Amino acid sequence: MQRQIGQVRTEQVRLFDRDHPLVLAGGEQLLEVDVSYETYGTLSEQRDNAVFICHALTGDAHAAGWREGDRRPGWWDTMIGPGKPLDTDRLFVVCANLLGGCQGTTGPASTNPATGEPYGLDFPLLQMADFVTVHRALLAHLGIERLLAAVGGSLGGMQVLQWALSHPEQLDNAVIIAASSRLSAQNIGFSAVGREAIMRDPDFHDGRYTEHGTNPAAGLSIARMLAHITYLSEEAMAAKFGRRIQDPETTGPGFGVDFAVESYLRHQGDTFLTRFDALSYLYLTRVMDWFEPFGEHDPRAVAEAGTRALVVSFDTDWRFATEHSREIVRRLESARVPVSFREIASVWGHDSFLLEIEDYHETVRAFVDRALERTHETVRTSGTLRGSR
Amino acid sequence: MQRQIGQVRTEQVRLFDRDHPLVLAGGEQLLEVDVSYETYGTLSEQRDNAVFICHALTGDAHAAGWREGDRRPGWWDTMIGPGKPLDTDRLFVVCANLLGGCQGTTGPASTNPATGEPYGLDFPLLQMADFVTVHRALLAHLGIERLLAAVGGSLGGMQVLQWALSHPEQLDNAVIIAASSRLSAQNIGFSAVGREAIMRDPDFHDGRYTEHGTNPAAGLSIARMLAHITYLSEEAMAAKFGRRIQDPETTGPGFGVDFAVESYLRHQGDTFLTRFDALSYLYLTRVMDWFEPFGEHDPRAVAEAGTRALVVSFDTDWRFATEHSREIVRRLESARVPVSFREIASVWGHDSFLLEIEDYHETVRAFVDRALERTHETVRTSGTLRGSR
Numbered sequence: 001m002q003r004q005i006g007q008v009r010t011e012q013v014r015l016f017d018r019d020h021p022l023v024l025a026g027g028e029q030l031l032e033v034d035v036s037y038e039t040y041g042t043l044s045e046q047r048d049n050a051v052f053i054c055h056a057l058t059g060d061a062h063a064a065g066w067r068e069g070d071r072r073p074g075w076w077d078t079m080i081g082p083g084k085p086l087d088t089d090r091l092f093v094v095c096a097n098l099l100g101g102c103q104g105t106t107g108p109a110s111t112n113p114a115t116g117e118p119y120g121l122d123f124p125l126l127q128m129a130d131f132v133t134v135h136r137a138l139l140a141h142l143g144i145e146r147l148l149a150a151v152g153g154s155l156g157g158m159q160v161l162q163w164a165l166s167h168p169e170q171l172d173n174a175v176i177i178a179a180s181s182r183l184s185a186q187n188i189g190f191s192a193v194g195r196e197a198i199m200r201d202p203d204f205h206d207g208r209y210t211e212h213g214t215n216p217a218a219g220l221s222i223a224r225m226l227a228h229i230t231y232l233s234e235e236a237m238a239a240k241f242g243r244r245i246q247d248p249e250t251t252g253p254g255f256g257v258d259f260a261v262e263s264y265l266r267h268q269g270d271t272f273l274t275r276f277d278a279l280s281y282l283y284l285t286r287v288m289d290w291f292e293p294f295g296e297h298d299p300r301a302v303a304e305a306g307t308r309a310l311v312v313s314f315d316t317d318w319r320f321a322t323e324h325s326r327e328i329v330r331r332l333e334s335a336r337v338p339v340s341f342r343e344i345a346s347v348w349g350h351d352s353f354l355l356e357i358e359d360y361h362e363t364v365r366a367f368v369d370r371a372l373e374r375t376h377e378t379v380r381t382s383g384t385l386r387g388s389r
Numbered sequence: 390m391q392r393q394i395g396q397v398r399t400e401q402v403r404l405f406d407r408d409h410p411l412v413l414a415g416g417e418q419l420l421e422v423d424v425s426y427e428t429y430g431t432l433s434e435q436r437d438n439a440v441f442i443c444h445a446l447t448g449d450a451h452a453a454g455w456r457e458g459d460r461r462p463g464w465w466d467t468m469i470g471p472g473k474p475l476d477t478d479r480l481f482v483v484c485a486n487l488l489g490g491c492q493g494t495t496g497p498a499s500t501n502p503a504t505g506e507p508y509g510l511d512f513p514l515l516q517m518a519d520f521v522t523v524h525r526a527l528l529a530h531l532g533i534e535r536l537l538a539a540v541g542g543s544l545g546g547m548q549v550l551q552w553a554l555s556h557p558e559q560l561d562n563a564v565i566i567a568a569s570s571r572l573s574a575q576n577i578g579f580s581a582v583g584r585e586a587i588m589r590d591p592d593f594h595d596g597r598y599t600e601h602g603t604n605p606a607a608g609l610s611i612a613r614m615l616a617h618i619t620y621l622s623e624e625a626m627a628a629k630f631g632r633r634i635q636d637p638e639t640t641g642p643g644f645g646v647d648f649a650v651e652s653y654l655r656h657q658g659d660t661f662l663t664r665f666d667a668l669s670y671l672y673l674t675r676v677m678d679w680f681e682p683f684g685e686h687d688p689r690a691v692a693e694a695g696t697r698a699l700v701v702s703f704d705t706d707w708r709f710a711t712e713h714s715r716e717i718v719r720r721l722e723s724a725r726v727p728v729s730f731r732e733i734a735s736v737w738g739h740d741s742f743l744l745e746i747e748d749y750h751e752t753v754r755a756f757v758d759r760a761l762e763r764t765h766e767t768v769r770t771s772g773t774l775r776g777s778r
Contacts, residue, residue, distance in 0.1 A: 026642075125642045185626035185650040189618045192651045193611060195644060196658075200607035202591055218589035222582060226615060229578045237574035243681070253415075253514045253679050255584060255671055261574040262581045269585075282644055290642050292632070 003082040008065035012036045015137040028124035031113050036061045036104025037096035041088035048375050050144045053095035054152030054159040060103035063095035078356040085365035099134045100126045102277035109277045120207035128162040128291050149173035153353030165297035168305035173371045177312040178353040180324035182292045191285040194223030198278045220278045221269030228268045233316035233349030299335035308338045310367040319350035392471040397454035401425045404526040417513035420502050425450045425493025426485035430477035437764050439533045442484035443541030443548040449492035452484035467745040474754035488523045489515045491666035498666045509596035517551040517680050542566035542742030554686035557694035562760045566701040567742040569713035571681045580674040583612030587667045609667045610658030617657045622705035622738030688724035697727045699756040708739035
């Protein structure tokens with residue numbers, strides 16, 4: 001029987017306040033920033049076994065284990081736990097909701113202390129570097145100076161890349177999965193249509209929907225349905241749904257749910273409403289659109305810091321196709337950063353990064369095991385050095 | 390200087406009425422059906438040079454030439470005209486708006502003679518066969534019994550396939566471009582999201598928007614923006630827009646139009662509103678979703694009738710990828726229908742079928758030239774036979 005993390009709790013901490021406001025990369029300030037996070041495993045005495053999980057666009061701090069009342073475990077429970085690729089018997093794993101989110105970390109739906117009302121579109125525009133700033137503050141709060149690794153998929157992988165480029169001295173290893181260092185026109189186009197659906201929903205009220213007692217539910221669920229098409233490969237959709245009729249007994253042609261794929265998308269759109277905020281969707285997708293870190297950071301600093309990278313793509317991912325990962329690999333390698341690159345075979349498209357795919361999990365496991373070994377070698381070496389003094 | 394068709398006119402004719410209602414494939418009746426159409430070139434004395442153009446989802450009868458006030462010629466003016474692949478010096482070309490459309494042929498926005506109000510969602514659901522029925526009635530009206538060819542791209546190609554399968558005796562040749570004989574789950578998914586955007590627009594009013602003096606403009610333009618992403622290849626979008634900023638002087642990050650690709654999509658969404666009806670969008674996309682003609686028709690009848698087919702796909706088309714065309718080819722060839730198949734190299738994705746791509750145009754030209762030659766051989770042969778009697 002596989003051991004489990006068991007019960008977990010999401011904590012929340014105020015990391016920035018009026019006395020110590022958060023200064024954003026764009027120059028604006030946030031006077032209050034709360035961050036929600038979870039941890040799994042035990043921090044070693046040497047504080048050298050910490051792994052930070054960067055979540056994707058609609059993820060949250062609850063990456064693994066079960067919270068009270070959960071009907072399913074955290075979103076990456078297959079990856080994180082005792083004996084799992086990110087092995088909590090040996091690692092101390094931290095996951096936190098990102099800035100601009102809506103799952104316990106301050107975002108546009110939070111109360112603006114200057115007005116007592118939700119920020120709405122007065123919330124400042126964010127950059128990927130801001131996510132890193134806030135999560136670095138969390139690490140400082142937890143007494144963690146260095147990370148054995150930062151690990152993330154999709155937007156999370158982009159944050160890991162930002163972290164590696166702007167603060168390589170803090171990262172021994174960067175695991176960048178199904179990510180991109182610059183979105184394509186098509187990527188931006190899909191995001192733009194999703195945002196348009198949200199902002200043109202009359203219930204959006206220029207972002208003041210909470211005050212109006214409404215929610216741009218139609219727009220947000222349309223954005224989510226659309227995004228879901230891009231998360232699955234065409235092959236996966238064919239295998240999962242094909243042209244199957246949703247209810248052969250009663251369904252004839254009409255404008256409701258005729259096909260199973262329509263039922264799936266509608267369900268994804270509807271359930272999303274219960275857990276995600278439309279403004280967070282706008283802010284976070286816009287951060288992705290503008291992300292282009294190699295224009296701002298010299299990757300030679302990564303090589304100098306000794307940071308190593310694992311870059312993983314999936315062969316049927318067309319949201320961030322392998323070419324996006326190859327570009328990251330090229331940029332890092334040309335700066336002599338040690339990079340392992342793997343394109344994993346999987347029918348599941350972009351969603352693969354969330355799934356338990358043996359080759360993928362073993363790749364992450366092997367990379368992290370080797371990272372731990374290197375750390376222990378260093379400890380032994382310095383121990384010997386100290387002993388010989 | 391290339392010669393042009395010059396000025397053309399869209400005609401309209403009532404083809405079905407209370408005395409001769411249109412009986413649809415689904416069993417329902419339409420008491421009044423008007424059809425708008427254009428013709429180019431001259432019908433030969435033998436009436437053996439007629440080519441019918443089936444238009445795509447949002448096309449219309451105005452395929453070529455200039456109407457009074459036009460700022461651009463018909464949508465397939467590069468394909469149709471004197472000396473062009475569909476050479477109006479030798480061919481008589483007919484193009485008509487399809488049933489359920491909104492450009493002069495009866496559709497859901499037309500007046501329901503039973504109520505005096507627009508049909509709205511009371512318009513009966515359509516099938517691909519209904520498009521063929523109405524266009525066959527137009528040919529009868531024009532005194533044309535047989536077609537040298539039916540030619541169409543995308544939905545138009547699907548109509549040509551339907552025509553070939555259900556009335557092969559009427560078609561000497563079928564030219565099926567960038568089409569599909571059964572949409573994939575992904576194809577249906579994209580259509581479903583577009584329809585959802587339209588139907589969840591509060592201005593849709595259950596299809597009674599005309600009576601309410603509204604138009605589901607937001608929903609319809611979102612559907613169109615989304616569709617446009619699928620019409621272009623990722624490569625074409627990268628070449629056309631890349632990550633270019635729309636207005637580098639004034640544009641910083643925000644939630645308006647930051648990137649050129651956003652400007653393009655928004656423009657496509659906006660201009661679409663001036664020429665297309667939301668209900669037609671629902672009805673026509675649903676016909677495509679359910680289209681699966683090889684389940685209903687035996688392609689051996691096509692072989693027996695002597696109908697030949699040209700099937701064309703484009704290598705970067707991911708709306709209806711080459712695999713869709715190959716499936717059509719496989720089905721026809723296994724029934725011993727003579728099929729020419731060409732996958733054309735083009736960066737422009739699905740939109741390629743509308744563009745002037747040399748290899749593509751020459752392929753269509755050669756096929757149609759050969760078709761004309763065969764007709765003349767038949768005429769000469771029967772002339773000789775008659776002469777020898």
